[in-house]
Amino acid sequence: MEGESRMSAETIQKTPAPGEEGGEMPAILRIRLSKKVDCEKQCPEWECLQPSQFDKVWVVGELEEGRVSEPSLQMLTPGLELAKKLYTSLEAVLIGGDREALEKAAREMIYHGAERVHIIHSEALREYMAEVYARVLAAYAHKHRPDVMLFPATMRGRELAPYVANTLRAGITADCIRFDVDEKTGDVDMIRPPFAAIMLAYIKTPTRRPQIGTARPNVFPKPPRDETREGELLWARAEDYGVPRPRSRVLRVERIEKKEIPIEKAEVIVSGGKGVGTHEGFQMLERLAELLGGVVGGSRKAVDMGLVPYERQVGQTGKTVRARLYIAVGISGAAQHTVGIRECGTVVAINKDPEAPIFQHADYGVVADWKEVVTELIRILETGEEV
Amino acid sequence: MSLEMMVGIKWVPNTQNVRFDPKTGTLIREGVPSIVNPADLDAVELALKVKDTYGGRVRVITMAPPSAVKGIEHVIGMGVDAGVLVTDRVFAGADTLATSYVLSQAIKKLGLPDLLFFGQETIDSSTAHIPAQVASWLDLPYVYYVDRVEEVNREEGYAVVRRKLEDRYEWVRVELPAVIAAALKSQVPRPVRLSEKLRFHRDKPLQTLTNKDLGLDPRCVGLRGSPTIVAKVTWMPEVPRKRQVFKGDAREAARWLVKKLAEEGILVREDGRWRVRVA
Structure with a gap:
């Protein structure tokens, strides 16, 4: 047929070739x-x-x-x-x-x-x-x-x-x-x-x-x-x-209520890694994200530690994100993670290890204790203090 | 007859430990331990839960070099009844189409199970192709992202499974036999028990199939049967970044960051407040 x-x-x-109408194939x-x-x-x-x-x-x-x-x-x-x-x-x-x-x-x-x-x-x-x-x-x-x-x-x-x-x-x-x-x-x-x-x-x-x-x-x-x-x-x-006879059908649907915008649509992402370590730590990231009008994400390690749900994992086995601002906190920056942030506008990294590979993938890096830096960032954003 | 279940598993290098030779750009596989693909353990767990409720038999199948017996031993340690190793030099170098073809032919030869489980994707390539491809070869219905098997009714020939999507759960009634891909990280795989592992060594519940048993045309398997080829491998190009680094006092660092983000036009200070400028 x-x-x-x-x-x-x-x-x-x-389909004429560009610039040479009717020219050679x-x-x-x-x-x-x-x-x-x-x-x-x-x-x-x-x-x-x-x-x-x-x-x-x-x-x-x-x-x-x-x-x-x-x-x-x-x-x-x-x-x-x-x-x-x-x-x-x-x-x-x-x-x-x-x-x-x-x-x-x-x-x-x-x-x-x-x-x-x-x-x-x-x-x-x-x-x-x-x-x-x-x-x-x-x-x-x-x-x-x-x-x-x-x-x-x-x-x-x-x-x-x-x-x-x-x-x-x-x-x-x-x-x-x-x-x-x-x-x-x-x-x-x-x-x-x-x-x-x-x-x-x-x-x-x-x-x-x-x-x-x-x-x-x-x-x-x-x-x-x-x-x-x-x-x-x-x-x-x-x-x-040919429409085959369906051998499966949906019996029932239950919506999962989501308060936050999905990470793949977020303009600002504050992402945490193993270095953040605890739920308390991630609550601080939540606060920072909130002040920036963004959402929290995490590395695979943070997801494995149960600190971030899988649907907010950034990287090869998670999501590719296109945020305007991506802040990586306590993330070492394995290739599997950084491949997911290639399309981000500005990347900030906060990590106490000056050798962490994440600094090679960041526009602005801070070598310091993440907790102190984030605490201060939150304070500046809350007070509106001039810098 | 009792419920027959089969789980496809893959024996993969533990990618977390993979290193590259920066000179040649090739993988250093030496000394890299292999593991059962983590997502496949979710599938094994899902099948074992069905067995806990309904009885029956769970077998695993893998297409791999003989060293993958270690992986079969591992899941038998979890409570899987038996394993099938599909192995032959002619199967080597297969892409997902050729792999799924061999797996499907082997499964056909062993007899179609009622439920055929797979992990969602593998850590070494994460394509998520195999479950759908096997379903296509075997002309079976298939359901991805399953986190629960709610009901299995072998007599009436159906199962009800729950699948987890980004924004909703769906309960799906699917006719048996069916292919089920377990949702990533949806289960807590049960631990390996020594007594079960001993059973592996005592009873040797392991069957090996080679191409002598399957008799597949060499043009359809392995590298030759793979429509896709890796033409070349290069380094991932780097994204240009400014790479400015501030070291020192954390409070100073925070001020520096805010200043930089203001310079970028991302943060603006208006009416005594900082806010993110919407693009």
């Missing part, structure tokens, strides 16, 4: 079109498809309480960059059961840079079920053959993406912090920190398509919103791709 979105001579003619497209996979070498359990049959960069968006989620919009940033480098277009994919909400979300994706949005709809998809959504998405991607699929690595994305990837027998790379295109091969480099976050691994999927990657929320900024931007909405009936 001919997928409409396959790369063809026509697509290419519509860009090298990267030539490479992508001529890429050949030796099917004999592939696992015979997989359908052997040629990479040249795949085109477009897709960002799979998600709806949260009927609205497009921030992490979905953030994924349009690397999506746009890849689409440019691959000489193709950026498209978004949405799936669900609420037409109105889907259409609104699709418009947001367009305002943030998507050229086209595929909306896979069915009344049967009103309730999110990972397995059902994943299978419909996989069937849809199998038909339309995107070259690249990006998912936000939210809790949903993390359960959805690997199922979609596996069902397509495609590779998947989780938690990328950068994406690039290898100009020699036309493959996407999915760049992620393996193991301890000191190194970066460039991961390729040379023989399989789509190339699937995820990135944690906040690793990329959201592209600017422009309400005048126009784009195409492509509605699809999920039934045409």
Whole structure:
């Protein structure tokens, strides 16, 4: 069957190289079109498809309480960059059961840079079920053959993406912090920190398509919103791709009341580590955070010590944060922690050990007893004293 | 028939102790002790709790070099009944797709359990891929982030589990057999008991499967069966930071900090009060 979105001579003619309208075909497209996979070498359990049959960069968006989620919009940033480098277009994919909400979300994706949005709809998809959504998405991607699929690595994305990837027998790379295109091969480099976050691994999927990657929320900024931007909405009936009978269903939901804003959305974070040591210590950090209009976070060690809940852990196995101001108190600054604060504006470190690696990752460091410094900070902020 | 449960575990280098060779940029694995991936112990605990209530059998399965027997011994010490080691040189170098393929084929060969548990993610790569990938290979329903198994009804073929999301709990009824990924840090894994460990040495409840037993096409496993490849590894680029450091009196330090943050335009003093300027 001919997928409409396959790369063809026509697509290419519509994609002029920058600065040379109607000029030669860009090298990267030539490479992508001529890429050949030796099917004999592939696992015979997989359908052997040629990479040249795949085109477009897709960002799979998600709806949260009927609205497009921030992490979905953030994924349009690397999506746009890849689409440019691959000489193709950026498209978004949405799936669900609420037409109105889907259409609104699709418009947001367009305002943030998507050229086209595929909306896979069915009344049967009103309730999110990972397995059902994943299978419909996989069937849809199998038909339309995107070259690249990006998912936000939210809790949903993390359960959805690997199922979609596996069902397509495609590779998947989780938690990328950068994406690039290898100009020699036309493959996407999915760049992620393996193991301890000191190194970066460039991961390729040379023989399989789509190339699937995820990135944690906040690793990329959201592209600017422009309400005048126009784009195409492509509605699809999920039934045409087979909606499986759900084998699981939600019986009941209980909200977890949250007083504080989630750490990934905080503008100011006061984060504590092993050095803070006690609940009393963290109460002081709470006070400081309160005075700064921020929230408290913690290192993995502080979480392991039961001083901070896991959902407020900053770092590789916790959250990536984008605070304007990040204050690390009593945190030594292992690579697994600092990888989570790369996107922060200003980083302050307070630690009594002058050798602590955190000082290499801070704009302003104070070598002193954290308790004394924080006490004084609280006093200055409470009194409004001039400095 | 009684309830059959299986838990996938991974034998991983303890990343907290990993060091890098700054000259070559490679991992120094020597002397780095391996452990059972901590999140997998949550999965083991979850399965053992179900066994405490409903009886049945809990087995663990791991695809690893033979040294991973140590890990199987550990969880048997916690009360797991038996272990399966899937090991073969051709399985080496696998990415998550090829790993999940071998695991799935081995599980199929052993007979599908009613509940197949995994930890949420591993400390050495934290992709969280394997549970969903195995579910996909075996065409099973799957539920992530489970912190409780509320009910198991084998006769009627369902379980009710609770999953913990960022802002809510969901109680999910799922048909058996099902794949369950335990929520990270959701359990307190029970301690290893010497008597159980002795049982491991006495009864040898360990089964080994190689590719002779599974007969999988070498093109589908290990490095060859992995669609993703690590093309290169580089140092993580540094984020440019000012790296100004104040040493000395703590009170002076606090004033210095406030001054610096005011210079940055983050703190502003208005009407005798300091406040954070909203961007």
